Amino acid sequence: MLRYTIIFCAAVSALASIPFTASGKTMSEIPMHAAAEKDDVAAIEKLLAEGVKIDARDRTGATALLVATHGNRLAAAKTLIEAGADVNAKDKIEDSPYLYAGARGHLEILKMTLSHGADLRSTNRYxxxxxxxxxxxxxxxxxxxxxxxxxxxxxxxxxxxxxxxxxxxxxxxxxxxxxxxxxxxxxxxxxxxxxxxxxxxxxxxxxxxxxxxxxxxxxxxxx
CATH class of the missing domain: 1.25.40.20 (Ankyrin repeat-containing domain)
Structure with missing residues (x-):
């Protein structure tokens, strides 16, 4: 019994040490989302050069740009937006980078979305x-x-x-x-x-x- 308890505790400890993105996915699962969460411009640019889809979604429907917006990661958001990320792409609860930036007062990201095609008529889940x-x-x-x-x-x-x-x-x-x-x-x-x-x-x-x-x-x- 002690052996199984030790194994279980070790597993829990290992899981707790894995960093998570703002949208709940482990960073190792989706590299672009992980880079956005960490505001890692170099990693984002490398992934884009490798052909990674810029608007790929995690299980919540969030794109990397929405993850960057969640954390108000300005450098990551700027890089993604300038590379063509969709500022209107909604997740499963109908948040988009534009709508979320507006709701949370992330002013600089909001301004970037506005200058890159934000849909002023788009609405949230309410x-x-x-x-x-x-x-x-x-x-x-x-x-x-x-x-x-x-x-x-x-x-x-x-x-x-x-x-x-x-x-x-x-x-x-x-x-x-x-x-x-x-x-x-x-x-x-x-x-x-x-x-x-x-x-x-x-x-x-x-x-x-x-x-x-x-x-x-x-x-x-x-x-």
Missing amino acids: GGTALIPASERGHVETVRTLIAAGVNVDHVNKLGWTALLEAIILSDGGERHQEIVELLIGAKANINLPDRDGVTPLQHARSRSFREIEKLLVAAGAR
């Missing part, structure tokens, strides 16, 4: 554009960048919420979200577009005692 989670999470510069790129500021997701509604309903009403509300107002977002229950952004702000956001909305003519 039916939202990149602007909606960026607004919810308080990524001010990301919101500014997406607005400038031309994302639809009034897109409604599966929950019945716009970026403006999420910036109020799912926020703490603090300075970052106040600035985002101001940016959305400046971008001509429909400030009176209600949720599915007919509750407007102004009503949500008042119910949460978000006084500064309430002032911004009232000044813009919200009802």
